[in-house]
Amino acid sequence: MIGRETELAFLAGVLDDARSGGRVVVLEGDAGVGKTTVVDAVMDEAERRGLPVLLGVGVEGPAPVGYTGLFELLDPILGTAGDLPERQRAALLSALGVSEGPRPDPLLVGLATLGLLEAAAGDRGLLLVVEDLPWLDPSSRAAVTFVAGHRGDAPIMMLATARTGLLPAGLPGATTMTLAPLGADAAVRLLTATAPELGDALRERVLAEAGGNPLALREFAAEADRLPWAEDAERLPVSRRLERALLGDxxxxxxxxxxxxxxxxxxxxxxxxxxxxxxxxxxxxxxxxxxxxxxxxxxxxxxxxxxxxxxxxxxxxxxxxxxxxxxxxxxxxxxxxxDPVRAAWHRAAATLQPDETVARELETASALSQKRGTLPEAVAALRRAAVLSPTLEDRARRLTTGAEVARQAGLPEQSYALLTEALPIAATPHDVAGLATVERLLAMTFGTPVRNVEASIRLAASLGDGPEDTVARIRFLTAAVGQWWNMDGSAETAGRLRAAVLDLVAEGLWQRDMMLAMVDPAAYGPAVRPRLTAMLSSAREAAFAKDTERAVGTSRLLPIFARCSESLQDLDLAWSCWEIYREYHSAASSLGDEAYALNGRGMIHVLRGDLDAGLADTEQALRLAEGSGLTRVAGVAAAVSALAHAWRDDREAAEQRLADSVRYRRHEPYALITARESWAAGLLALRAGRPGDAWLELAGVAAHPSTGLWALSDVAEAGVRGGHAEQARRLCAEAAEQAAALGSDHLWAIVHRARALVTDGDGAEEDHTLSIARAEASGNTFELARSRLAYGEWLRRRRRIAPARDLLAAALREFARAGAAWPAERASLELRAAGAADEAERTPSVRTAQLTPQESQVARLAAAGLTNREIADQMYLSPRTVGVHLYKAFPKLGVTSRTQLQAALA
Structure with missing residues (x-):
């Protein structure tokens, strides 16, 4: 090869490194510059070294059937798909059309692709080549991008080619190498080798016209004696002149x-x-x-x-x-x-004016693409169907559906564009309500712009009195309440929502009671809280018909109901709601919705002091959300993870997750994320002995009412120690009103502990004892340990050593069990100060805190007898990654085999 010695030497070095961990290289250049020639040379070299080579090629033009490129890429190794985790295998084979199955989630397809490639690479390595990556169908390109970003240290080298300017986003972690035109000397050598018969005049003209482009040199030389060198040829790009030369006459x-x-x-x-x-x-x-x-x-x-x-x-x-x-x-x-999908696209390409028959064919094609899991292609079909729709009503309906499918596909920009196009022409209550729901879900999961709650109230008020209008009105207001709960949290907005629900939703409807209880728990909670379990049955019936959603998105009633349960301080019912929602979407392989559920369930785990479970849920939610591009879901996961890490006294991990959380919310207000970030940051400041900073940090928990109540005793401690006792007392008084209205043992335990902290003298003892009693009644052993620690500290300072020792020892045992290293250390120090060093030393140390959350979860599942493949299926990892986590966990736990895990983790 002439003139590409430097590039080939670099790529040979990349091949050398393949066994110790692959790399991703994008070879970029103009058409005809020789990208394929370089790739062919690298493939030959890989085969000479014994590396398996897989090749996929993108094709310019519409790609109506998704995963075409991925099938070509994986076809040689599909026979090993039987070794993949069950759900990953089913998703991949369904996506590739090899077998029938439920709609495959793109993230599962990406995981399966990675697992298949890791197995094929083994220890020797593998070369994965994707030519013309930008022209790969969108679904296949998403899978390739996932592999590029999640290879870890797997010995997979990926080499992709792209025309200059066609791949703006590139590939995660890729080194981009630009293939420039040949230099003057190399161009002369190449032309001499390929067309030695050319005369001097033609040779100079070909060299000048080709501009160092190897393909142009070859083609211009072949046509030199009859090529019409038009005067305007010099003003045309080389690629245009190449087209003319390649086509000939x-x-x-x-x-x-x-x-x-x-x-x-x-x-x-x-x-x-x-x-x-x-x-x-x-x-x-x-x-x-x-x-x-x-x-x-x-x-x-x-x-x-x-x-x-x-x-x-x-x-x-x-x-x-x-x-x-x-x-x-x-x-x-x-x-x-x-294939009906391909046929519909060809018919659409031949249609030059609105045509309802063709639009319906495309709508059907979109439904088939959705079933196949190729959601980007489904969105494209709906967009084209909307363009070909003769009536505004049909156009609005198709745009509305397209916006929702794009949201599900993790394409927020496309979804928002379709939403913006549909809003001015949507007329039916169904479409208007559907667009409002998509708009709010986009905002809550991706952070796209959203109209304020007042706009939803106006839309709800503008609807008529028919059955469809009533359903749409409830959807409007429910979505608005969900938006307030997640993003706003202000009392002013809550008041406007309360007035709207009272005015616009008929009495007797469970949705009305749910919304009112969320926006004003103190006023409506006492009547609603005893009925929550019965209302959950109504919510499930409205969401599901047997094992499927009654309509697209009806399952989202359950997260709203879970938030209502949290507002009314019924953590057990909230946990049940999140679990029902998670189980449904896990079975449906809808991983974005599963991530949302894991966030909710993970927060309940943390509130109960089950820190390992909380971290397992939130870290998995973070992984799934990142894989699906759900930035705000990732932000919530990172904030709750930071909170759990703070309790475990892992400052470095907590600060990393706090930084992740801020990055994912893009420094914009988002009540749910902001409040939980503030709680975690406040705990870190308290741990570091900076109560003044803790008070400033914890001020942010007020952004979200429920989180503010749960963090109350930490706010009170920071207030007393930081010189803000009076403000802390006012907050305790306000929280006591909520606790009195709701009658929640869990909330009363927190409020009594907080009041004890801000009460001077012996008057605090009654609140201490009531806090312990309420925590025992709630069954929350973590809150019970926190109340015992607070009371034990109070007693020791008053020289009542014997009862202090009993309380502190019980608290220490619970903190050790929960892996809460910071309060465990605090209880241990108090015990030693109370003269019970032997008791402190007898309590087991928090050993699992040295494991990362993923290592801990993998180790626990392995201890329960699950194989690596079964663990990978449950945790959405590749089997190789599971093996890596176990390899790292064994020495940390002091074990050498799986059979020793159960005892080490006990």
């Missing part, structure tokens, strides 16, 4: 051959030779008319596919045809293609 081809060539150019990447020939027959061409195309180096047979000699040929042929000629080619293909 199309007019000289037989008309039937030209028709076949255009049909081949119009076909999609799944097109086969029989399809092209049959479509050509309808255009008056036969199989024999392929011969002139092959003789002129325009196309070549590759298996059952007709491949163009260069991608430029395809785009040049299609671009040179008239609009009418292109429409005819797509129509012929639509008549012969068996």
């Amino acid at each position: 199309l007019a000289a081809l037989p008309a039937a051959s030209r028709a076949l060539l255009l049909i081949a150019a119009a076909n999609d990447e799944r097109g086969t030779v029989p399809e092209i020939v049959e479509a050509g027959r309808r255009a008056g061409a036969g199989p024999g008319d392929l011969q002139p195309l092959e003789r002129n180096r325009l196309v070549r047979l590759s298996g059952d596919r007709l491949a163009f000699d260069h991608p430029l040929v395809r785009s040049a042929v299609y671009g040179a045809a008239t609009t009418t000629e292109r429409a005819a080619a797509h129509n012929h293909l639509a008549e012969v293609v068996a």
Whole structure:
């Protein structure tokens, strides 16, 4: 190869490093600059070294059927898919059309792809090549991007090519290498080697026109004696002049051959030779008319596919045809293609004006694509169907559906664009309510702009009195209450929502009671709280019909109900709601919704002091949210994870998760995230002995009413120690009103402990004893330990040593069990100060705190007897990653085999 010695040496070095952990390289350059030639050389070198090579190629043009490129890439190793975790295997095979199954989640497909590649790589390594990555179908490109970002230290080298400017986002962790035109000396050497017969004048003209582009040098030289060097040729890009050279004289081809060539150019990447020939027959061409195309180096047979000699040929042929000629080619293909999705796209490409029949075909194609799990392609079909819709009502409906599908696909920009387009023309209550729901879900999960709650109230008030209007009105207001609970939390907005619900929702509806109890727990909680269990049955019935959603998105009633339960301080019922929601979406492989549920369940675990379980949930939610692009869900997960790490006294991990949380909310107000960040940051400041800073940090918990109540005793401690006792007393008085109204043992335990902390002298003892009694009644052993610690400290300071020792020892045992290293250390120091050092030393140390959350969860599942593959299926990891976590966990726990794990973790 001439002129590419530096690039090949670099890529050879990358191959050298493959076994010790692969790398990702993107080879970027203009058309014809030689990317494929370099890739071919690297593939030959990899095969010479014994590295397996997998190749996938993107094809320019529409890609109506998703995962086409991924199938080509993985086809040689699909026989090993049986070794994948069950759900990952089912998702991958369903996505590739190998077997029937439920709609595969893109994240599961990405995990399965990674697992398959890791197994194929083994210890020797593997080269994964993706040519023309930007032209890969969107679903396949998402899977490849996932692998690039989650390889870890797996020995997988990925080499992708892209035309300059077509891959703005690149690949995670990739090194981009730009393939520049050949230098003057190399260009002369290449031209001399390929066209030694050229005269001096033509040689100079070819060198000048080609500009160092290797393909241009070859093609211009081949056509030099008859190439029409037009005066404007110098003003055209090399790629345009290359197209002309590659096509040669199309007019000289037989008309039937030209028709076949255009049909081949119009076909999609799944097109086969029989399809092209049959479509050509309808255009008056036969199989024999392929011969002139092959003789002129325009196309070549590759298996059952007709491949163009260069991608430029395809785009040049299609671009040179008239609009009418292109429409005819797509129509012929639509008549012969068996797949309804592909046929609908060809029919749409041939349609130049609104057409309800074609729009309906595309809508059906979108539904099929959704079933196959190729959501980006489903969105594209709905967008095109909307364009072809003759009526505004049908257009609005299709745009509304497209916005929701794009949201599910993790495409917030596309979803928001469709939403913005649909809002001005939506007229039916169903569409308007659907758009409002999508708008709020986008805001709560991705952080896109959202109209204020007042806009929802106005829309709800504008609806009529029919059954559809009533349903839409409740959806509006429920979504608005959910938005307030997550993002706003202010008393002013709560008051406006309360007035709207009272005015616009009929009495007797459980949704009315749920919304009122959320926005004003003290006023409506006493009547609603005893009925919560019965109301949950109504919510489940409204959400599900047997084992499926009654309509798209109806399951989201359960998170709203869980938030209501949290507002009314019924943590057990809230946990049940989150678990029902998680189980449904886990079974449906809807991982974004499962991440949302894990966040909710994880927070309840942390409140109960089950820190390992809380971290397992929130870290898994963070992984799933990151994989699905759910930035605000990731922000909530990181904030709760920071809180759990703070209790475990892992300052470095807590600060890292706090930084992640701030990054994911992009420094914008978001009540739920802000309040939990503030709580975690306040605990870290208290731990560091900076009560003044803790008071300032903990001021942020007020952004979210429920979180503010749960953090009350920490706020009170920071207030007393930081010189803000009076403000802390006012907060305790306000919280006591809520506790009195709701009658929650859990909340009363916190309030009594906080009041004891801000009460001077012996008057605090009654609150201390009441806090312990209420914590015992609630069954929350973590809160009980915190109340015992607070009372034990109070007693020791008053020299009542014997009862102080008993309380402190009991608290220490619970903190050790929970892995709460900071309060455990605090209880241990108090015991020693009370003269009970032997008691402190007898309490087991918090050993599992040295494990990362993922290592801890993997170790516990392995101790329970699950295999690596079963653990990978449950935790959404690859089996290799599970093995790595165990490899790191064993020495930390002082064990050498799985059989020793149970005792080490006890």
